[in-house]
Amino acid sequence: MLRDRWTQAALGVFVGTFVFSLLTLREVRSSGEAGAAFVPGLGVTVSLLLGLASIAALMGFIHHMAQSLRVVTVIDQITAETVRSPDHWYEAAPRTRTALMLAPTAEGPHRIVAADRTGVLTWYDDDGLARAAAETDVTVELLVAPGTYVIAGRRC
Numbered sequence: 001m002l003r004d005r006w007t008q009a010a011l012g013v014f015v016g017t018f019v020f021s022l023l024t025l026r027e028v029r030s031s032g033e034a035g036a037a038f039v040p041g042l043g044v045t046v047s048l049l050l051g052l053a054s055i056a057a058l059m060g061f062i063h064h065m066a067q068s069l070r071v072v073t074v075i076d077q078i079t080a081e082t083v084r085s086p087d088h089w090y091e092a093a094p095r096t097r098t099a100l101m102l103a104p105t106a107e108g109p110h111r112i113v114a115a116d117r118t119g120v121l122t123w124y125d126d127d128g129l130a131r132a133a134a135e136t137d138v139t140v141e142l143l144v145a146p147g148t149y150v151i152a153g154r155r156c
Helices: 005-026 041-068 071-089 126-136
Strands: none
Touching: 005 041, 041 071
8 A cells, every 4th residue: 555656645745744834833932932922924824735735635545545445446456466476576488478268159260359458348239249240140259247357468
C-alpha cells in the first residue's frame, strides 16, 4: 500500500500540514510573554490553506482506496505482479508469453481469438455473432462466460 503514489501524496500532505501548523503555532505569542502579542498572519493563512488541501487529499485518498479495493482492480494488480515476477527472476530468459491453450469443441478448422486487454467480459452481441456466423457459414463458440476475468494475450 505504501508503494502507491496516491497514498504517498496523501500522507505527505497530512504530515506536511501537521508539521507546518505546529511550527506556526510555536511562533504565536500572547501579550503577557516578554513583549507584545504576535500572530504570524501569513503562517496562519498557509496553515489554513494546507488544512483545506488536507481535506481534499483525504477525499481523494478515500475515493482512490475505494477504487483500489474493487475485486477487478485487485485481480488486475495480482496479474500484473505475477507477469512481472518471472521476468525479474529469470532476466536472462527470452521474453515470450505462452497463451492458455483451450480446446475448442467444434470440429473442423478453427481459430481461437486472444483477449486484446485485461478485464471482465461483461457482455457480447450474441445476435450479431449469430448473424455473422450464418453469413460466413462458420460456428462461433465462446470459451469464456460473461462475468469471467480474462487476461490480455490469453485465448478466450
